[in-house]
Amino acid sequence: MNRLTTSQGTFELARFPEHPRDPFRAWDAADEYLLRQLTDAETGPVDLSGTVAVLGDRWGALATALAAHRPVQISDSYLARRATEANLGRNGLDPDSVTLLSSRDTPPGRVDVLLVRVPKSLAFLEDQLHRLAPALHAGTVVIGTGMVKEIHTSTLKLFERIIGPTRTSLAVRKARLIFCTPDPALPRTPSPWPYRYELPGDVGPVSGRTAVNHAGIFCAERLDIGTRFFLKHLPRRSGPVRIADLGCGNGVLGLSAALANPDAHITFVDESYGAVASAEETFRLGAPEGAKADFLVGDGLTGPAPGSLDLVLNNPPFHSHTATTDATARTMFTGARTALRQGGELWVVGNRHLSYHTHLRRIFGNCTTVAGDPKFVVLRAVKR
Numbered sequence: 001m002n003r004l005t006t007s008q009g010t011f012e013l014a015r016f017p018e019h020p021r022d023p024f025r026a027w028d029a030a031d032e033y034l035l036r037q038l039t040d041a042e043t044g045p046v047d048l049s050g051t052v053a054v055l056g057d058r059w060g061a062l063a064t065a066l067a068a069h070r071p072v073q074i075s076d077s078y079l080a081r082r083a084t085e086a087n088l089g090r091n092g093l094d095p096d097s098v099t100l101l102s103s104r105d106t107p108p109g110r111v112d113v114l115l116v117r118v119p120k121s122l123a124f125l126e127d128q129l130h131r132l133a134p135a136l137h138a139g140t141v142v143i144g145t146g147m148v149k150e151i152h153t154s155t156l157k158l159f160e161r162i163i164g165p166t167r168t169s170l171a172v173r174k175a176r177l178i179f180c181t182p183d184p185a186l187p188r189t190p191s192p193w194p195y196r197y198e199l200p201g202d203v204g205p206v207s208g209r210t211a212v213n214h215a216g217i218f219c220a221e222r223l224d225i226g227t228r229f230f231l232k233h234l235p236r237r238s239g240p241v242r243i244a245d246l247g248c249g250n251g252v253l254g255l256s257a258a259l260a261n262p263d264a265h266i267t268f269v270d271e272s273y274g275a276v277a278s279a280e281e282t283f284r285l286g287a288p289e290g291a292k293a294d295f296l297v298g299d300g301l302t303g304p305a306p307g308s309l310d311l312v313l314n315n316p317p318f319h320s321h322t323a324t325t326d327a328t329a330r331t332m333f334t335g336a337r338t339a340l341r342q343g344g345e346l347w348v349v350g351n352r353h354l355s356y357h358t359h360l361r362r363i364f365g366n367c368t369t370v371a372g373d374p375k376f377v378v379l380r381a382v383k384r
Contacts, residue, residue, distance in 0.1 A: 006032065007039040008065040011091050015059050016083035017299065019327065026083065027061035029173040034115060034145035035065055037169075037177055046141050050112025053135075055128055056119045060084030060098075067097040071115075074132075076103035076124060076216055078271040078297050102273040102297075103128065103216070111135040116178070118146030122154055123193065124216030124274070129162040130191035136163065136182040144178030151176050162186070194278065195220055199252065203231040205259035209286035211250050214274035218249055218317070226376055227252060227315055230349035233371040233378045234313065237261050241310040244269060244339065246301060246332055251279025253313045258283070258291045265292040267304055273297055300335035312336040312346045318354055329356060333363050333381075340383040348379045 002025045004011045013026035038046045052071040054062050058080055063073040064087045075081055081100050088095050101107065103124070111132060119125050136142070142163060146155075148171050156178065159166040164183030168176055193215040200223060201207045213220040219227075227249070234256055237243065240263045245254030248268040258266050268279040280295045287293070296303045301312070314336065316329035329350070336346045347370070350356045357379055360367035364381035371378040 002026065004032070004061060004065070006035045006065055008035060008068070011061070011064050011087070013059065013061055013064065013087050014083070014090070016079050016086055017331070018086070022327070026059035026087065028147065029175040030117065030145040030147050030150075031061045033172055033175045033177060034062065034117075034143060037143060038066075046113060046143075048113055051108050051110055052113045052115065053108060053111045053132065054115045054117075055132070056117040056125075057084065058117060060087045062115060062117065063098045064088055064091060064093065067093045070097050070099070072099040072101060072108055074101045074103065074105075074107060074128065076272050076274050078273070079299060082299065104214075104273050104277055107132050108135055110137070112137075112140055114140060114142045116142070116144035118144055118150050118155060118178070119216070120150070121216040122158065123220055125155065126158050126162070127191045127193040127215030129158060130189070133162055133182075133186075134188060138182060138184055140182050142180040142182060144180065146176065146178075148174050148176050151178065191215070194281070197222060199223060200228070203228055204234065204256055206231065206252050206256040206286065209252075209255065209259075210282070211252055212278050212281035212285065213250050214278045216272065216274050217278050220250075223252070226349050226351070229371075229373065229376045230313075230315060230347075230378060231256055234260070235311065235345070235347055235380075237264060237311060239263055240265065242267070242304075242308060243311045243313065244301060244304065244309050244336075245279070246312050246314040246336060247316055248279045249275050249315070251282040253315065254279065254293070255283050255286050257311075257313065258287050258293065262288045262291055265294075267294050267296060267309075269296040269298055269301060269303060271297065271299060300332050301339040302335065304339045306338050307341045309336075309339045310341060310344050312340060312344070314346060314348045316348065316350065316356075318351070326354060326356075326359070329354070330359050330363075333359055337363055337381075337383055342383060344383045346381045346383075348381075349376055350379070351375060352377055
């Protein structure tokens with residue numbers, strides 16, 4: 001946990017889930033720059049008496065600092081939502097002072113101040129700006145923020161095309177602001193998302209099926225090469241087994257398992273609201289008649305009962321926003337062990353250099369390599 005001091009106050013903040021040895025803070029220089037701008041004496045403080053919407057707040061730092069103005073937070077991340085709730089609580093703030101909306105919820109009908117923490121995914125930004133544009137008016141204050149390395153010409157062009165004239169600030173501590181003036185005369189076009197594509201013909205039971213991807217999903221316009229390799233080496237199970245597609249993304253792993261074994265019950269789980277929506281649509285389009293599945297937005301496998309799963313399929317992320325970390329993978333592996341029954345198996349695909357086998361041996365006491373190529377390995381760990 002760390003202390004953020006701003007003109008709005010001093011706040012104790014942490015990411016979620018909170019790890020005592022986590023080296024990453026719950027905010028960065030971009031968040032601080034934006035909060036300073038809102039009270040800047042030279043440009044005049046921003047009037048926050050109307051509806052304030054905060055898009056892409058990564059760990060709730062912005063919403064917590066602005067809780068007195070009762071903002072609406074819009075996020076695709078379950079972990080960001082939980083972090084916001086926890087940060088409001090640890091600072092003694094009313095939990096109802098921030099309205100929490102997911103990326104799939106209907107945004108407010110009118111927004112007077114829109115604050116955007118520029119996301120890693122340009123597609124997610126595009127989709128959300130399309131969704132929010134009808135709520136903006138000529139007097140809406142729109143300010144984006146991000147680290148210099150996160151703001152590109154393509155980022156500014158999106159604001160310009162969807163919202164209106166756009167300019168940037170000088171860089172301060174490697175952070176930059178984006179100022180955008182809404183132009184009500186711009187044509188209001190629908191979001192191009194979700195995106196659909198046909199899976200290739202050499203990936204097992206899902207070959208030729210349709211994948212549905214909402215904005216922000218990893219590798220949204222094509223099948224990523226790690227998943228493609230995994231699909232060729234998935235375990236086969238028969239009978240009424242329970243299988244989890246952990247960190248499901250668009251759900252093609254779980255769909256493949258359902259097609260290979262129509263008697264299986266598949267649980268799709270991801271911390272991204274857009275990912276779970278994608279997985280559900282992918283499954284509905286491609287699953288065999290009568291296939292059983294449930295779809296959970298959550299923190300790993302905290303939803304299924306301990307000892308209830310026979311098999312977990314996992315292609316873990318190794319980034320948290322722009323930071324490279326294996327913390328998410330380790331959390332997933334530990335949660336999978338708890339959720340598996342005795343004799344249940346966790347199958348993982350990952351880049352060779354990530355050394356997931358080391359973590360799996362420590363958590364499960366065993367790990368075998370099922371398949372590999374110069375870039376990827378498929379690993380198997382058994383709960384004994």
